[in-house]
Amino acid sequence: MIAIGLLLIFLVFATLMFMRKVPALLALPAIAVLIAALARLPGTDILNTIVAQGSIKLAPVYVAVFAGAMMGRVLIQTGIAEEIIKRAAEFGGERPLVVAFGLMLVTVVLFTTLQGLGAIITVGSLVLPIMMSLGIPRKLAGVLFLLAFATGFIFNPILFTLYRQLLQLPESQPMPGQVMTFAFILLGLMMVAVVTYALIAARRSGEMLLMIATPAEEAVKPERGKRVPLxxxxxxxxxxxxxxxxxxxxxxxxxxxxxxxxxxxxVITTNYRNAVKTVTASAIKGIEDGAPAAILMMGIGMLLNALNLQPIKTALEPLIVSLPFSSALFYIAFFGLLSPLALYRGPLNIFGIGVGLFTIMFGTGVLPAIALLAAIMCVVQVQNVCDPTNTHNVWIANFVGVRVEDLTKETLLPTVLVCVVGLIISALLFL
Known part of the structure; x- marks a missing residue:
């Protein structure tokens, strides 16, 4: 009965998010409270255990979000991010293909560190107009930027801090080397997918603009002002x-x-005289940029506490344990073919309902911890690129003038393929 209730709660809120009636920031806390009520938790315990304790459960994650967002603001305010993008554009000269891939590579590097919608807007506002000035169709430019962003985000601290929480690593223990190794494997897979997709999509457009367009001079060769030190x-x-x-x-x-x-x-290598002012302003703006992610993490913490209630675990654990995860084929099929369930904060979404499912899976030991984490890392790529509820997807779609669902349709197949190949490698390494 509880399992059916959980399914209904998910379906209702997935529909509301799909129809854009309720944002994920509100949906996750609401789901957590309803799940607690389903488990017949008293009202005061819902407020204390689910809402209050849950909101601080992932405090290390969103403190890392704020620290990263602060650094992102430093990169923006000091002109470092813009300078890197300009240099990449200038390096390509009259070779549009080189410029496009150079900008994508810069985007990958930047988003290993940058995070938040503010960073997406800043970098995208610089990169996307240049890419479109090369003659790249608007939708293709948006897809390439989205894929490049997600490739760099593989190493972003939001994910690694969350992974530490899932693995329940002590503060003194470093991240296992296998996690780093698999992250680099996933990086290689994504880069191959991005380059392959770009070449195929350019030919499919029938215009070959990616190969022959003459870039707008003012777009790729901006005026030289005070350059940022190398x-x-x-x-x-x-x-x-x-x-x-x-x-x-x-x-x-x-x-x-x-x-x-x-x-x-x-700040020291750009303008040390204004270091205090820059760091202070960046910290304030960083908190603003990181606030949506922090609020989302609070909701995830509430959901974690709700799904860890004993009646919920008692209902779900037999279902999870009964699945044949010891089979490499089932492991690949389950996380690969079902990876679209990461969309709309679904049951495989680590930033949605999936966080509770994965926590229970870690607790039951149905898979080696590293194998399960590798599966999560693969599925995260599908979520990070394709989920229409991502704020970065919505902004990119609006900027290039397409529907956000169009980005999902264009990117779902390549990212699912990356996910499946990653799972095959994970099965060989960790199962």
């Missing part, structure tokens, strides 16, 4: 170098510390 262009990768470098030697370094160091590096 060393400052390393700022986006400083947190990654620190994080992965320390972890490689078995030393736990939190992303929050890495971001703070990266922010200081950015």
């Amino acid at each position: 060393i400052a262009l390393l700022t986006p990768v400083v947190p990654l170098i620190l994080f992965f470098g320390f972890n490689a030697f078995g030393i736990k370094l939190d992303f929050i510390a890495a971001f703070i160091i990266g922010s200081l590096f950015g």
Whole structure:
């Protein structure tokens, strides 16, 4: 009976999100409260255990979000992000294909660090007009930018901090090396998919504009003002170098510390005289940029607590344990073919209802922890690129003038293929 109630709750809210009647920021807390009520939790316990305790359950995640958003604002306010994009455009010169792929590569690098809708708007407002000036069709430009963003986001701290929570790693323990290895494998798969998609889509358009267009001079060769020092262009990768470098030697370094160091590096190498002013302004704007993600994390924490209630776990655990996850074929088929269930905050969405399902799966031990995390990493790519409820999908679609569902239709097949191939590799490595 509880399982049927959970299904109905999901279907109702998935429909409301699909119809854009309720945003995910409100849907997740509402689902959590309804699930708690379904488990017959008293009203005061719902307020205390689900709402109050749940809202702070993922505090380390959204503190990392704020730290990363602050650094994103440093990159924007100091002109580092814009300078990197301009240099990529200038490097391509009169070769539109080189310019397009150069901009996509820059987008990948930037979003290993950047996060939040503010960063998407800033980078997209620079990259998309240049790509469209090359003659790339508007929808294709939006898809390429979206794919490049999601490729870089594989290494974004929001995900890695959440992965630590799912693995329940002690604060002193570094991230397992297998996770880093698989992240690089997934990065390679996404880059192959992005390049292949770009070439096929350009030919499919029948215009070959990607290959022969003459770029607008003013778009790819902006006026030269005060250039950002070359060393400052390393700022986006400083947190990654620190994080992965320390972890490689078995030393736990939190992303929050890495971001703070990266922010200081950015302001000192560009304009150290205004360092205090820049960092202060970036911190304030970063909190504003990170607020939607933080509120979403609060809802996820509430949902986690609700789905961990004993009556809910008692209802779901037998269903999960009964599935033959020990079979590599079932593992690949379940997470690969069903990966579209990550859309609309569905049952495989780590930023939606799926977080509770995955938590129960970690608890029951139906799969080795690393194999389950690798599956989540694969499915996250489908969600991050294709989910129409993502704010970045909505903004990109509006900017290039297409329906957000059109981006989903264009990207679903390539990202599902990446997911399936990633799962095959994961099965070989971890099962």
